[in-house]
Amino acid sequence: MTDEPDALWVDDEAGHLVRPYTVVEGRTRPSTxxxxxxxxxxxxxRPQTYLGPEHEQALDLCGGPISVAEVAAHxxxxAVVTKVLLADLVQHEALTTRAPRAIESAALTDRETLEAVLRGLRKRL
Incomplete structure (x- = not known):
């Protein structure tokens, strides 16, 4: 055990003492x-009502733009549990969302770049 705030909920040998779906009351479908x-x-x-420590942790991670996958990893x-937590925070207007920017299709098919990558891989192998 460590002196971290969530030390009561994590056991080094057993892992999380509260199962992931318990923190979202068994919900598996985010509202957003x-x-x-x-x-x-x-x-x-901040949400008007206290949602729980996991919601607080998720909100703290979102100080700058961060992907749903990164929040789940941290x-x-x-991922589905994280999505439910984040959806709760969006409903309480504590979070905003944005789709990632699209990559220009020309960048995906730039033959010169792909050939340079291939040459580099061949040198390493």
Whole structure:
């Protein structure tokens, strides 16, 4: 055990003492659509009611734009559980979402870049 705030909920040998789906009361469908690349950002507003420590942790991670996948990884929770937590925060207007920027298709098919990468890989192998 460590002196971290969540030390009561994590046992080094057993892992999380509270199962992931318990923190979202068994819900598996977020009320807001997210994919793993959706960017979330704290609005500065705090929920009017206390939602729980996991919601607080998620909100703290969203100080700058961060993807849903990154939040899930930092929290060590399944993506669907993270999406439910984030959806709760969006409903309380504590988070805002944005789709990731599209990559220009020309950049994907730039033959010169792809050939340079291939040459570099061949040198390493």
């Amino acid at each position: 659509h997210f994919d793993l690349l959706t960017l979330v950002l704290a609005t500065g507003a 929290m060590k929770l399944p």
